[in-house]
Amino acid sequence: MDHLNKPISIIIFCLMTHCCWCQQTICYGxxxxxxxxxxxxxxxxxxxxxxxxxxxxxxYVGEIILPEAGNTNEITIDWGDTPPGNYxxxxxxxxxxxxxxxxxxxxxxxxxxxxxxxxxxICREPTTGEILDTARLDTxxxxxxxxFEWYFEDMVLSHTGSFIMADRTGGYGVVITNKQTGCQVLxxxxxxxxxxxxxxxxxDPHFGEVQRILVNIVQGTGVYxxxxxxxxxxxxxxxxxxxxxxxxxxxxxxxxxGEIVLVxxxxxxxxxxxxxxxxxxxxxxxxxxxxxxxxDVSIYNRQGQLIAHIDGRAKGWDGSYxxxxxxxxxxxxxxxYVNGLQMNTVFKSxxxxxx
Numbered sequence: 295m296d297h298l299n300k301p302i303s304i305i306i307f308c309l310m311t312h313c314c315w316c317q318q319t320i321c322y323g324x325x326x327x328x329x330x331x332x333x334x335x336x337x338x339x340x341x342x343x344x345x346x347x348x349x350x351x352x353x354y355v356g357e358i359i360l361p362e363a364g365n366t367n368e369i370t371i372d373w374g375d376t377p378p379g380n381y382x383x384x385x386x387x388x389x390x391x392x393x394x395x396x397x398x399x400x401x402x403x404x405x406x407x408x409x410x411x412x413x414x415x416i417c418r419e420p421t422t423g424e425i426l427d428t429a430r431l432d433t434x435x436x437x438x439x440x441x442f443e444w445y446f447e448d449m450v451l452s453h454t455g456s457f458i459m460a461d462r463t464g465g466y467g468v469v470i471t472n473k474q475t476g477c478q479v480l481x482x483x484x485x486x487x488x489x490x491x492x493x494x495x496x497x498d499p500h501f502g503e504v505q506r507i508l509v510n511i512v513q514g515t516g517v518y519x520x521x522x523x524x525x526x527x528x529x530x531x532x533x534x535x536x537x538x539x540x541x542x543x544x545x546x547x548x549x550x551x552g553e554i555v556l557v558x559x560x561x562x563x564x565x566x567x568x569x570x571x572x573x574x575x576x577x578x579x580x581x582x583x584x585x586x587x588x589x590d591v592s593i594y595n596r597q598g599q600l601i602a603h604i605d606g607r608a609k610g611w612d613g614s615y616x617x618x619x620x621x622x623x624x625x626x627x628x629x630x631y632v633n634g635l636q637m638n639t640v641f642k643s644x645x646x647x648x649x
Contacts, residue, residue, distance in 0.1 A: 320404070322405055323374065323406060324373050325370060326373065328368070328371065329369070332367070339366070345366040345386070346366070347366075347385050349371070351379065353379060356371050356375075378403045378404060379402075381401045406478070407470040407477065407478070412431075413485070414460050415487065416486070417550075419489065420516075427551070428460055431459075431483060436456070439473060440456070441471045442468050442469070444468045445466065445467040447464055463484075464484065467481065468481050487515050489551050489552075492514055493512055493514070496509075496634060503536065506533070507535060518547060520543065522543060539582050541558045557634075559584050559587060561589075563643065564578060564645060569649075578611045578613070579608065579609070589605070593625055595620070622649045627642070627643065628642050629641045
């Protein structure tokens, strides 16, 4: 190129057009090669000339790469994560310290298809391992606007729809092509096993003022979260409660393979009662006993004499023995019941009768 007199010619390898002087349209993430003065010095450009390249446009984050030979009249641009939009490629020749004419090329970057492909899970029964459901891998894109080529590991699959039902664990991929622009993206994900839980619920300590409901996962390959009654789900498999009653514990697989509901029975007992026929605290019994627990309560005085025997679900003890009121004092009790693990359990403590 003669200094300052001869215009720079740009030879562009266009992706989507046959015209190398018109605006270039490329796809997001493309790598493109650009050059000038390739007809001089065996393609190395004008003698004693140095070429500077620049991309103008907000958001450009690509990389300009010079060839290994060090020629400055030819570059490769890895557009990388440069956002879709309009940019300008500018090249300027410098010869003997003097600047030559600039040449510009407008470049439009088209967006790549945006896929919603997420990890998939094949659901199986937690105790037997029986397959209950396949995994749905869904791009979320329209089949009228995009085409799809699916892979499992390194094998091309015959399926060409926007989603696929996966029945094997491993790596899946899909090449998505915009039918109008030709822009492509490769999206990949994995498929693994998951399951609902096989679990049990424990309550500890029995009859405590604050009791812990603890979930123990017996079997299952899922990732679980837990909710008490209608509360929010949490990752921690335990809850603290202070009131007697029946609590519903829901155990849900985060991977979408189902949930189970278990029941926790929480028992408490009054620390005192006042059998004075005023309608308040006139009877004593444990709180929260359910039929399935088969609770049986025995009450003793300080000397260890059995003075009452009551059903844990009945109205309770009225503070009398053989029809006569007993005095204010501390009394002991023993509760025999079936816990949440279907085990016979015994609890002993004491309470106060106040007159």
